[in-house]
Amino acid sequence: MTTGPGSKKTAQSPTPKKSAVTVKWARRLEVGREVLRNPLTVIGLTIIFLFLMMAVFAPLLAEPNQPDPYQSPRDWSNIDSPPGVAGHVLGTDSTGGDVLYGIIWGSRLSLQLSVTVVLFTLVFGTMVGSIAAMRGGRIDNLLMRIVDVFLSIPELIFALAIAAVLGPSFSNIILALAAVFWVKYARIIRGEIIKVKQADYVAAARVVGDSSWNIYRKDVLPNAATPLIVQATLDMGNVVLIGATLSFIGLAQAGLTEWGALVSAGQSGLLAGEWWVSTFAGLAIVLWALAFNLVGDGLRDVLDPKTEGR
Amino acid sequence: MSQDWLLKVDNLSVRFQSRGGDAHAVEGVSFEIQRGETLALVGETGCGKSVTARSILRLVPEPPGKYVAGSIKLNVEGKGVVDILSASTKEVMAIRGERISMIFQDPGKALNPSLTIGSQLAEVFGQHRVEMILESAGIEPARASRAEKRIAKQRASFVQLRFFQLTRRSKAAALQKSIDDAVARSLADTGIPNPRKIMKSYPHELSGGMKQRVMIAQALACDPDLLIADEPTTALDVTIQARILELIQDMQKRRGMAVLYITHDLSIVREFADRIAVMYAGHIVETGPAQEVLANPQHPYTNGLLGAIPHRRTPRGQLAAIPGSVPQLIDPPEQCHFASRCQWAAEACLGHVPQLHTIQPNRKVACFRFEEAESLSVAKTDMPIPAEISGEARR
Numbered sequence: 255m256t257t258g259p260g261s262k263k264t265a266q267s268p269t270p271k272k273s274a275v276t277v278k279w280a281r282r283l284e285v286g287r288e289v290l291r292n293p294l295t296v297i298g299l300t301i302i303f304l305f306l307m308m309a310v311f312a313p314l315l316a317e318p319n320q321p322d323p324y325q326s327p328r329d330w331s332n333i334d335s336p337p338g339v340a341g342h343v344l345g346t347d348s349t350g351g352d353v354l355y356g357i358i359w360g361s362r363l364s365l366q367l368s369v370t371v372v373l374f375t376l377v378f379g380t381m382v383g384s385i386a387a388m389r390g391g392r393i394d395n396l397l398m399r400i401v402d403v404f405l406s407i408p409e410l411i412f413a414l415a416i417a418a419v420l421g422p423s424f425s426n427i428i429l430a431l432a433a434v435f436w437v438k439y440a441r442i443i444r445g446e447i448i449k450v451k452q453a454d455y456v457a458a459a460r461v462v463g464d465s466s467w468n469i470y471r472k473d474v475l476p477n478a479a480t481p482l483i484v485q486a487t488l489d490m491g492n493v494v495l496i497g498a499t500l501s502f503i504g505l506a507q508a509g510l511t512e513w514g515a516l517v518s519a520g521q522s523g524l525l526a527g528e529w530w531v532s533t534f535a536g537l538a539i540v541l542w543a544l545a546f547n548l549v550g551d552g553l554r555d556v557l558d559p560k561t562e563g564r
Numbered sequence: 565m566s567q568d569w570l571l572k573v574d575n576l577s578v579r580f581q582s583r584g585g586d587a588h589a590v591e592g593v594s595f596e597i598q599r600g601e602t603l604a605l606v607g608e609t610g611c612g613k614s615v616t617a618r619s620i621l622r623l624v625p626e627p628p629g630k631y632v633a634g635s636i637k638l639n640v641e642g643k644g645v646v647d648i649l650s651a652s653t654k655e656v657m658a659i660r661g662e663r664i665s666m667i668f669q670d671p672g673k674a675l676n677p678s679l680t681i682g683s684q685l686a687e688v689f690g691q692h693r694v695e696m697i698l699e700s701a702g703i704e705p706a707r708a709s710r711a712e713k714r715i716a717k718q719r720a721s722f723v724q725l726r727f728f729q730l731t732r733r734s735k736a737a738a739l740q741k742s743i744d745d746a747v748a749r750s751l752a753d754t755g756i757p758n759p760r761k762i763m764k765s766y767p768h769e770l771s772g773g774m775k776q777r778v779m780i781a782q783a784l785a786c787d788p789d790l791l792i793a794d795e796p797t798t799a800l801d802v803t804i805q806a807r808i809l810e811l812i813q814d815m816q817k818r819r820g821m822a823v824l825y826i827t828h829d830l831s832i833v834r835e836f837a838d839r840i841a842v843m844y845a846g847h848i849v850e851t852g853p854a855q856e857v858l859a860n861p862q863h864p865y866t867n868g869l870l871g872a873i874p875h876r877r878t879p880r881g882q883l884a885a886i887p888g889s890v891p892q893l894i895d896p897p898e899q900c901h902f903a904s905r906c907q908w909a910a911e912a913c914l915g916h917v918p919q920l921h922t923i924q925p926n927r928k929v930a931c932f933r934f935e936e937a938e939s940l941s942v943a944k945t946d947m948p949i950p951a952e953i954s955g956e957a958r959r
Contacts, residue, residue, distance in 0.1 A: 458674045458782070461621055463662060465657065472676070
């Protein structure tokens with residue numbers, strides 16, 4: 255390819271304008287591409303995507319039951335029927351509830367549970383941990399002792415106790431899980447901030463006269479947040495797992511299309527050879543938790559290469 | 565000249581609380597820096613030089629640090645004298661970056677890894693030069709809207725910034741251009757080629773020397789009166805060291821600012837400093853014009869430091885290390901702190917802490933035995949002083 259002096263000039267002329275923001279997004283895209291290079295992460299993302307689609311298009315996949323779509327429609331003529339019986343692809347439970355319907359509408363509840371609990375705990379935990387780390391001294395001590403108290407009780411038992419006190423309902427499960435999960439974030443972010451605070455660039459920001467809030471916002475938090483992102487992804491799965499345990503024990507309303515409640519409903523039939531209710535609902539839980547764990551691990555490998563992935 | 569002091573540190577004492585007692589990191593340190601002057605604070609690790617430097621910007625974390633006594637007075641042109649230690653946080657924040665700035669040892673660690681170079685430098689302008697940014701964007705500072713001010717200050721949230729960019733296109737572009745121009749100018753000042761490109765890079769994409777230039781650009785963005793350089797070249801390759809130091813010297817000459825070097829590298833002192841203050845165990849033990857002190861050290865510690873410098877002409881096995889190690893700083897005994905390592909220590913040295921005596925105009929030394937200088941200088945000839953340090957090679 256030969257170019258004359260004229261065309262050379264045009265080739266060099268104004269470089270495409272890129273603002274700092276575009277550069278930032280380009281970098282995020284780069285991270286995204288790197289994440290996608292891991293096949294396991296891609297599998298996890300695909301499963302999550304399918305579940306999301308399932309939740310969004312639930313009314314199309316299974317006609318909502320009236321008046322409450324989160325109660326399975328009862329088909330009293332088909333009780334405990336195995337998978338494949340007409341109209342019930344995955345069979346029915348002992349009250350004639352369709353298992354497939356339960357799983358489809360249950361994905362909405364699981365999503366709701368994951369997002370609310372993780373969002374709330376992430377924000378609240380970060381706030382507590384940040385205050386502790388930035389203030390230090392007595393406030394740090396006080397807050398961290400509170401966190402210690404929470405951490406000293408096994409999370410499942412603690413969630414169980416709270417949910418039991420509040421009474422059986424789905425929103426109480428959310429509350430119980432939120433009360434348990436925030437401490438982890440407070441711990442993680444506090445440790446990270448204390449580490450980042452020592453960095454010279456924080457001192458350098460103070461040298462040029464930056465305010466504490468600005469330093470926290472621009473220098474400290476962005477460099478301390480990576481483990482939080484990973485933890486949040488992993489917790490998206492964990493929350494559903496523990497939530498399912500709670501409703502399995504019976505802390506959700508009876509007949510709710512919640513996966514844990516479904517497993518619980520099918521439990522009595524297991525010995526009688528009616529395996530399908532618990533198995534399919536359990537499979538949904540496993541897949542959900544697995545998918546988020548795969549993505550969380552993949553994210554950690556990319557964002558924090560220092561910790562060995564496998 | 566003496567009326568024209570810029571910074572006066574008077575009897576500064578900083579202690580750190582620890583389990584075993586208070587560590588006396590800096591004890592009764594006094595010195596002055598004139599406008600445009602270069603002072604080198606020299607000493608080995610743990611002698612208190614960095615704490616002294618950070619105290620000047622009130623960067624010592626409290627607790628565990630504590631300013632026990634003394635004052636640090638800054639002579640602000642046209643505004644009078646401010647005592648940094650007793651000033652309000654707001655006043656100190658206004659001084660930082662604007663009047664006094666600092667560069668750090670390891671440029672790799674002194675830049676925020678998650679921000680582009682451009683946005684880090686923009687922070688400085690947002691802190692101290694909001695009016696300039698607004699003006700050059702064609703906005704009258706007094707009439708600027710909240711959003712415009714926040715953007716100039718680099719405080720706008722992502723949503724606010726985007727909204728402004730969508731609704732006030734031309735103003736947003738003008739503001740962005742004004743910020744970018746200021747940043748590019750300050751980068752170009754430090755001899756960074758292609759500043760517009762560097763602005764968009766992240767710190768990990770730059771070399772060590774380049775990062776140090778960015779640090780210098782950030783520190784000097786607001787034309788400070790005093791630059792504190794805390795071992796500015798220790799983390800750099802030898803080949804780049806000289807260039808960075810020359811850059812600092814060049815900036816100093818152009819802007820008439822004073823520089824305080826914190827270093828243990830005596831060749832830097834010889835080359836770049838006007839005056840030198842030698843620190844040992846939290847005390848200044850000797851001070852005077854750099855050339856004179858290096859050519860004719862009066863304190864045994866300075867003498868030892870000079871002898872401990874390796875040199876290509878020093879025969880193998882002849883490097884004279886100072887025996888012993890730095891004494892404990894926690895509840896130090898009332899005596900000359902160097903006594904335990906000093907070959908000329910006498911009984912007088914164990915009684916009390918020696919104060920700085922003026923031995924010649926401009927020169928002070930804290931040693932009880934300086935009067936016996938004869939014996940010292942006789943002993944001194946035993947120690948080979950590298951030609952580059954004593955200055956013979958260059959003349």
